[in-house]
Amino acid sequence: MGFLPVRIQAEGLNNKAGIHILDAGEIGKAAELVNSNGGDWGYVTVPIQADDKDRKKWQQFMDEVARLHVIPIVRIATYPQGEVWAKPNLATVLDFANFLTELNWPVKKRYVVIFNEVNRASEWGGEVNPAEYAQVLSWAQEIFLKRDENFVVLPAGLDAAAPNVAGQMMDEYQFLRKMYQAEPAVFSRLQGWAAHAYPNPDFSGQPGENHRMSIVSYKYELNYVRRLGAGRNLPVFITETGWRKGLISEEQAGKFYKRAFEGPWQDEQVVAITPFLLFAGDGSFVKFSFLDKNLQDTGASLAWKEIKKVAGNPELERKEEEVALTLSATTSFAEASADRPEGQAGAGTEEKVEIETPVGENGFWEKLEGFVGMYVKLIPNWDGNKGGG
Numbered sequence: 001m002g003f004l005p006v007r008i009q010a011e012g013l014n015n016k017a018g019i020h021i022l023d024a025g026e027i028g029k030a031a032e033l034v035n036s037n038g039g040d041w042g043y044v045t046v047p048i049q050a051d052d053k054d055r056k057k058w059q060q061f062m063d064e065v066a067r068l069h070v071i072p073i074v075r076i077a078t079y080p081q082g083e084v085w086a087k088p089n090l091a092t093v094l095d096f097a098n099f100l101t102e103l104n105w106p107v108k109k110r111y112v113v114i115f116n117e118v119n120r121a122s123e124w125g126g127e128v129n130p131a132e133y134a135q136v137l138s139w140a141q142e143i144f145l146k147r148d149e150n151f152v153v154l155p156a157g158l159d160a161a162a163p164n165v166a167g168q169m170m171d172e173y174q175f176l177r178k179m180y181q182a183e184p185a186v187f188s189r190l191q192g193w194a195a196h197a198y199p200n201p202d203f204s205g206q207p208g209e210n211h212r213m214s215i216v217s218y219k220y221e222l223n224y225v226r227r228l229g230a231g232r233n234l235p236v237f238i239t240e241t242g243w244r245k246g247l248i249s250e251e252q253a254g255k256f257y258k259r260a261f262e263g264p265w266q267d268e269q270v271v272a273i274t275p276f277l278l279f280a281g282d283g284s285f286v287k288f289s290f291l292d293k294n295l296q297d298t299g300a301s302l303a304w305k306e307i308k309k310v311a312g313n314p315e316l317e318r319k320e321e322e323v324a325l326t327l328s329a330t331t332s333f334a335e336a337s338a339d340r341p342e343g344q345a346g347a348g349t350e351e352k353v354e355i356e357t358p359v360g361e362n363g364f365w366e367k368l369e370g371f372v373g374m375y376v377k378l379i380p381n382w383d384g385n386k387g388g389g
Contacts, residue, residue: 044073074100076115083126108314128175131182137153154191161200198215279291
């Protein structure tokens with residue numbers, strides 16, 4: 001199977017406006033924002049945690065984004081473990097591949113981001129390990145496309161402002177180089193690029209700045225990974241960006257978003273821009289929130305709504321009438337799903353899947369939690385380059 005850059009949509013028919021949400025229930029407000037002022041089929045980035053693979057919940061989410069004409073970008077995640085996010089393994093990825101394959105998506109292309117800011121120890125079980133992440137990403141590139149060739153597997157957006165601090169974080173270019181040293185083929189298999197293009201320093205830079213920690217940080221990242229084997233025209237998904245209010249005013253933040261969208265982010269390589277974050281409530285991200293704690297607009301959301309957008313025209317997975325029928329049959333769907341454990345995929349048959357891994361001395365069979373008849377054999381000395389190239 002070849003790994004080539006993905007053709008997204010016909011030229012001029014992509015609504016790149018989007019937003020990042022943290023809860024599936026926020027999709028209605030998200031749709032109002034990304035499809036405003038002439039827009040249709042905007043984007044939303046949403047994380048799904050490994051302990052939240054509830055088929056009923058996430059199928060209802062997919063049905064709702066289909067109805068509202070929103071394209072989902074799913075970021076897979078583990079779960080908090082003390083002060084850090086639990087480290088995933090190859091079985092974690094396989095579990096997600098099976099789960100996401102069984103959902104009925106709204107559009108043909110199924111965008112999946114493989115974890116988050118992995119050059120920070122807090123995002124990888126308390127350590128920075130580019131070799132491990134390269135192996136996990138290589139496995140994801142293989143297993144997702146084996147499940148469905150319409151998956152578009154995107155690498156984690158990296159923290160572009162992270163310095164080298166032993167045991168805590170690693171400069172993203174050093175991280176990428178070490179990934180390449182561990183898995184030389186991983187960048188040649190990229191289908192697209194996920195970027196966290198924040199306006200640094202201090203999340204308060206000017207929208208016209210052009211450097212490796214600016215809102216066009218992805219250009220520098222792409223120039224680097226091209227030297228490591230990546231294709232020249234990878235589609236770019238800015239899954240996080242945003243100005244932190246406080247150092248700049250509400251009004252100024254709105255102006256900056258408008259200038260960025262109408263200026264640098266009109267780059268043809270940029271497919272989607274999903275600023276972080278739609279709604280923070282009273283949480284730690286409140287200074288980035290597009291809506292206040294009462295779900296009312298801020299300067300950022302008003303500016304995002306006022307931006308002139310286009311009506312996107314993605315290739316649909318389901319016709320409008322099929323979506324309507326699905327929504328009207330929600331109760332029946334829930335009843336049909338109730339007999340399966342959450343996260344179960346492919347019940348009724350026994351499937352043994354061999355996953356090769358560099359960890360451990362002996363292979364062993366391990367039952368995947370939440371699956372019926374699904375076992376995985378972990379085998380030492382995995383060659384992440386084989387298959388899919």
